[in-house]
Amino acid sequence: MIEAMRKEIEMIEESAERLRRLAQDNPGIQKNAEAILSFVYLLKFVTPVGVIDQLKDNQQN
Amino acid sequence: MHFWNPYLETLARKELNKIELSYFRTILSYAKERSILYGEKLKNIDPGAIMTFDDIKKIPLTEKEELRAYQDMDPYPYGGILGCNIEEVTTFRQTSGTTGKPVYVPETYESWQWRIEAWCHILYMAGFRPHHRVFLPFVYNVYVAFWEAHYASEKVGCELVPGGGLDTRGRIHKILEIKANAMMNTPTYGLHIAEEARNMGIDPASFGIERMLCAGEPMSSATRIRLEELFRCHVFDHIGGTEPCAWAGMCEVKDGMHIIEPFFLVEILDRETLQKEVEEGEMGIAVVTPLGRRSFPLIRFNTKDLVIKGKETCSCGRSSRKIKEVVGRTDDLRKIRGVLFSPKTVEEVIRHEFPEVVEYEIVVERKGIMDEITIRTEVAPDFNGKELDQVKARLRENLKVKTNLSFHVQMEPPGSLPRYTLKAKRFKDKRENDKND
Numbered sequence: 001m002i003e004a005m006r007k008e009i010e011m012i013e014e015s016a017e018r019l020r021r022l023a024q025d026n027p028g029i030q031k032n033a034e035a036i037l038s039f040v041y042l043l044k045f046v047t048p049v050g051v052i053d054q055l056k057d058n059q060q061n
Numbered sequence: 062m063h064f065w066n067p068y069l070e071t072l073a074r075k076e077l078n079k080i081e082l083s084y085f086r087t088i089l090s091y092a093k094e095r096s097i098l099y100g101e102k103l104k105n106i107d108p109g110a111i112m113t114f115d116d117i118k119k120i121p122l123t124e125k126e127e128l129r130a131y132q133d134m135d136p137y138p139y140g141g142i143l144g145c146n147i148e149e150v151t152t153f154r155q156t157s158g159t160t161g162k163p164v165y166v167p168e169t170y171e172s173w174q175w176r177i178e179a180w181c182h183i184l185y186m187a188g189f190r191p192h193h194r195v196f197l198p199f200v201y202n203v204y205v206a207f208w209e210a211h212y213a214s215e216k217v218g219c220e221l222v223p224g225g226g227l228d229t230r231g232r233i234h235k236i237l238e239i240k241a242n243a244m245m246n247t248p249t250y251g252l253h254i255a256e257e258a259r260n261m262g263i264d265p266a267s268f269g270i271e272r273m274l275c276a277g278e279p280m281s282s283a284t285r286i287r288l289e290e291l292f293r294c295h296v297f298d299h300i301g302g303t304e305p306c307a308w309a310g311m312c313e314v315k316d317g318m319h320i321i322e323p324f325f326l327v328e329i330l331d332r333e334t335l336q337k338e339v340e341e342g343e344m345g346i347a348v349v350t351p352l353g354r355r356s357f358p359l360i361r362f363n364t365k366d367l368v369i370k371g372k373e374t375c376s377c378g379r380s381s382r383k384i385k386e387v388v389g390r391t392d393d394l395r396k397i398r399g400v401l402f403s404p405k406t407v408e409e410v411i412r413h414e415f416p417e418v419v420e421y422e423i424v425v426e427r428k429g430i431m432d433e434i435t436i437r438t439e440v441a442p443d444f445n446g447k448e449l450d451q452v453k454a455r456l457r458e459n460l461k462v463k464t465n466l467s468f469h470v471q472m473e474p475p476g477s478l479p480r481y482t483l484k485a486k487r488f489k490d491k492r493e494n495d496k497n498d
Contacts, residue, residue: 002068038171042178045353046069048323051083 006049013040063378065185065217069323070379077380078114080323084352086111089120092358097141098123098131099360117326118336122348122363128164128304138165144358145169154205156303159484160392166205166303172356173212176306179324180213183310186319186379187274187297189243191218196241198232198250199482200225205303206276210245219243229257229482233268242269247277248284249485255291256419256480266293274299276307278484279387279405283413285315300387305349305362309384317371322381326350328361329370329384332391335363344369344388365391367403395490397425397432400465404488407436410456410463417441417452420478427492435469436460442475 016036023029064070072080090108092099106120131141139147145167152168168176189195195214201207201223214221222241224232233254236244246254251273255265273288273296280298288296300318301307308325309318320327329345331337339345347366351359367390371383389405396402404423411418420439425432440452453470460468479486 035170038169038174041171042174042353045084045175045324046066046178048080048083051080 002047003049006044006047009040009043009047012036013044016040065182070182070381072323072380074373074380077322081326081352082111082114082117084323085117085326085350088350088352088355088358089360091355092144092360095144095355096358097134097143098127099358101141102127103360117328117361120361122335122361123359124363125160125164125304125365129162132165139167139357142357143167145356150356153203154208154303155203157204157484164304167356169356172354175324175351175353176209177212177216179321180209180307181216182321182324183299183307184210184213184217184219184274186310186312186377187299188272188295188313189214189217189219189274193219193243193272194222194239194241195219195243195245196222196224196232196236196239197245198224198227198229198254199246206301206307207245209307210274210276214245229254230261233258233261233263236268236270237263240269243272243274244270245274245276247481247483247485248275248280248288249278249481250483251275251288251292251296252284253480253482255288265291268292270294273297276301279389279408281405281409281412282386283409283411287412287416298387300347300366300368300384302364302366304357304359305364306351306354308347308349308351312375312377312379314375314377316375317383317385318387319375319379319381319383324352326352327382327384329368332367339370341370341372342385346391347384367391367394393488395425397434397466402434402464402466406463407460408487410459411438414459415452415456417444418456419475420480421487422478423488425488425490425492432492433469434466435471437471437473437478439473439475439478 016033020030020033023033086108093103093108111117128142132139134140136147149169150167151170152173154166154168155163197207197210199207211221222239224235227235258265270292271294273292273294275298285296285298297311299307299310308327309320311318328348329339330348331339332346344367347364347368349362349364367388369385369388371385373382375383389403394401394403407423411421417440418438419441422437424435440449449472457468457470
């Protein structure tokens with residue numbers, strides 16, 4: 001489940017990055033895209049999937 | 062739902078350790094690159110080489126004095142502690158300045174959201190839920206704590222009522238008018254609200270408060286229980302600070318506080334050497350690293366909070382480490398006639414054994430070559446002369462047993478001692494040239 005959530009977060013990140021680039025001349029939209037990216041940072045922090053995977057790999061090895 | 066974030070709060074210890082080590086390396090590397098303070102302080106440290114918790118112990122602690130010193134440079138007002146471009150800063154906060162020049166704290170939108178998320182863990186653990194109408198009886202000003210409480214309440218889904226700009230009686234009327242059923246306050250102010258309500262002929266238990274979260278000063282378990290009795294509600298504690306954020310909170314079990322992992326790496330170090338981790342049940346100094354806040358990276362910050370290390374398990378099901386108790390601040394510890402004294406011991410005695418004492422103040426003075434310690438107390442107005450003498454004798458005796466010190470007990474007229482709304486200043490050390498020697 002957490003892996004699926006992480007994938008969604010990464011998709012939001014890609015999309016928000018694209019939106020930010022598209023809105024270079026529109027501060028209203030650009031700032032909102034940046035706010036989404038702040039939440040993406042937080043969401044990635046609370047879903048440390050990569051770190052857990054690394055732990056599992058080390059245990060298997 | 063019992064947990065704010067069931068995934069993080071029930072992770073196995075081994076996984077939490079791995080995550081925290083990884084996050085520590087990341088923030089260390091970031092701090093070295095982006096902050097002038099850490100660029101200089103960590104110039105001989107390779108973040109990639111930090112592989113174990115023992116490796117972390119080799120990194121120097123950060124002291125508050127360093128933060129003050131590095132703030133004297135550009136860009137104003139944050140100077141060398143800033144971890145981002147100044148244009149990214151969206152909010153200014155500062156410390157209270159109790160121990161010297163205030164530290165100015167820069168928050169970006171991102172760092173503020175990170176802080177709030179950590180606070181949501183504290184609120185949720187304390188049982189705050191969307192059906193709560195939370196009264197915050199403070200003017201927030203430039204201080205961080207109640208802003209955090211405000212935004213975290215919103216995020217958890219509570220209905221927040223900012224109660225600044227009113228006096229205590231006005232706040233009591235507002236709590237009753239809007240039927241607030243949760244509060245956040247300092248323990249001192251909670252007691253003051255109860256006292257003032259009684260003066261108005263209102264029983265604080267009739268407020269209808271279900272949950273109270275306390276902040277701002279160390280709270281003895283006796284004070285917590287006293288508040289629970291007065292308001293007939295559940296009272297919870299948490300610990301934190303402006304620089305390191307709020308880093309531990311109490312769950313429904315009410316046996317110590319959970320460290321908010323993996324948001325914070327908390328070390329409880331031996332207070333003499335500040336190097337070795339203490340064992341469970343031992344007292345040490347909390348050293349805190351916020352692992353995801355980038356606007357103001359802080360590595361191994363010496364909080365000067367004295368805490369007792371708690372168990373690694375809890376019947377609530379959370380897997381995070383715990384602290385058993387907050388003893389106080391190292392700044393508050395004093396040697397009086399060769400005896401190490403913490404004002405919190407007096408707080409514990411008063412709140413646990415002397416419900417008739419409504420306010421008190423401790424004064425230490427040097428008379429000749431001797432230290433003298435006096436407790437000035439205010440007792441409920443319905444106590445008469447003979448009863449006062451009995452309280453006086455019992456107080457002297459109980460304080461002697463608990464502190465090993467002989468107190469002069471002085472009775473003061475009702476309403477004569479100061480009342481506090483934020484951090485209480487009940488301990489006054491008037492000795493000259495005394496600095497914990």
